[in-house]
Amino acid sequence: TQLLEQSPQFLSIQEGENLTVYCNSSSVFSSLQWYRQEPGEGPVLLVTVVTGGEVKKLKRLTFQFGDARKDSSLHITAAQTGDTGLYLCAGGYNKLIFGAGTRLAVHP
Amino acid sequence: GAGVSQSPRYKVAKRGQDVALRCDPISGHVSLFWYQQALGQGPEFLTYFQNEAQLDKSGLPSDRFFAERPEGSVSTLKIQRTQQEDSAVYLCASVRLAGGAGELFFGEGSRLTVL
Numbered sequence: 452t453q454l455l456e457q458s459p460q461f462l463s464i465q466e467g468e469n470l471t472v473y474c475n476s477s478s479v480f481s482s483l484q485w486y487r488q489e490p491g492e493g494p495v496l497l498v499t500v501v502t503g504g505e506v507k508k509l510k511r512l513t514f515q516f517g518d519a520r521k522d523s524s525l526h527i528t529a530a531q532t533g534d535t536g537l538y539l540c541a542g543g544y545n546k547l548i549f550g551a552g553t554r555l556a557v558h559p
Numbered sequence: 560g561a562g563v564s565q566s567p568r569y570k571v572a573k574r575g576q577d578v579a580l581r582c583d584p585i586s587g588h589v590s591l592f593w594y595q596q597a598l599g600q601g602p603e604f605l606t607y608f609q610n611e612a613q614l615d616k617s618g619l620p621s622d623r624f625f626a627e628r629p630e631g632s633v634s635t636l637k638i639q640r641t642q643q644e645d646s647a648v649y650l651c652a653s654v655r656l657a658g659g660a661g662e663l664f665f666g667e668g669s670r671l672t673v674l
Contacts, residue, residue, distance in 0.1 A: 458603075484662075493563070493665025494602070497652055539601050545658050546592065546615055549601035 452517065453477070454538055455550035463556045469527050472553040474540030475522045483523045485514055488537040488552070497525075530557045561585065565616045565651050565666035570646045572673050580636045584653030592663065593626055594650040602650055608634060609657050625654050641673045 456475045464470055472475045474483065481502045486494035498507050500516035500523060513526040513535075527534055535557050541547040564583040572578050585590050590609055594602035595618075604618040610631035620627070623642075628634040638645055648670045652663040 486663075491667065493652070493667055494663070495665070496662045499662070537601075541663075546604050546607050548604060549594075549661060551601045552598070 455542060457538075457549060457550035457553050459553060460551065461554050461556075463558065464530055465559050466532055466557055468557075469526070469528050470530060471524055472538055472555070473522065473524050473527045474550055475515055476542070477521065478523060479520050480542035481520070483516060483520075483542045484547065485523070485525055486539045486541060486549075488539060489535075494537075494539055494549075527555075531553075532557050532559055550558070563651055563653055563664050563666035565649075565669050567669055568667065570669060570671050574642060574673055575640050577637065577639045578641055578671060580638075580649050580651075580671070582634045582636070582651030582666060584632065584634070584651070585655075585664055586625065586632075588653035588655050588664070589657050590630055590654035590661075592652045592654070593634070593636050594652065596648045596650055596668070597622075598647075599608055605636070605649075630634045638671075641671075643673050 458473050484499045485497045498514045503518045503520045505516045511528045512540050515524045516536040537552045539549050539552045541549045566581045592607050593605040596602045606626045607615040608628040611628050623639045625637045648668040650668045652665045654661045
C-alpha cells in the first residue's frame, strides 16, 4: 500500500516568513502532485513533479522532487496571508492517494 | 458550467436514512473519482470510474456505499442506512483522460452530517 506522510501537520507563521513542508513515502512514485485546498472548496492543483531531482517554481513557491522519487518538498518564500490553506501532496498510478496535508496559517 | 458540480452542498440525515450525492463532471472527462474527506484530514479514495465502468471500488468502506455512472457522465454516490461515522465531505473529481495520473478537477464537495 502506498502511503504519503506530510509534515508538519500544522504551521502557523507571520507574513514575510519562509517555510518548507514535506511529503515522504517509502514507495517510489512516477510523479507527485501538490494541491492547495481552502475551506469549503475542493483541492486545486499547484504543480506536478515527474523527474527525480526536478525543481519547479511557481512565483514564490518552489517544489522539489527527491532524486529517488520517494519524497517531495514545497518551500514558500515571504509567505502572504493569501497562502493560508491546506497543502496536500498526492501520488499514485491509477488512482491518486493523498497525504493528510499540512494546514498553513499565515498571520498579518 | 465549466467546472465539476456537486449537489447537494450540504445534507443533514438522521441515522439510518439513505442519501444520494450527485456529481456532474467536466464535459468530456473520461475518469471520475469519489473521495471522502474527514475534518482536518486529506481526501481518502473511495472509487474510480473510467467512462461508465467502475474500475476500482476498493476504498468504499462498507457495502452500504454504492456508486454508479450509468452513461459515463453524471455519477451518484449512494449511502444506505447512514451512520454517524459517515459524516464527512464527499469530493468528486474528474480527469480528462483515463487513469489518475493527470490533473484532478474537484468539485466543492457535499458535506454530509449524520445525526
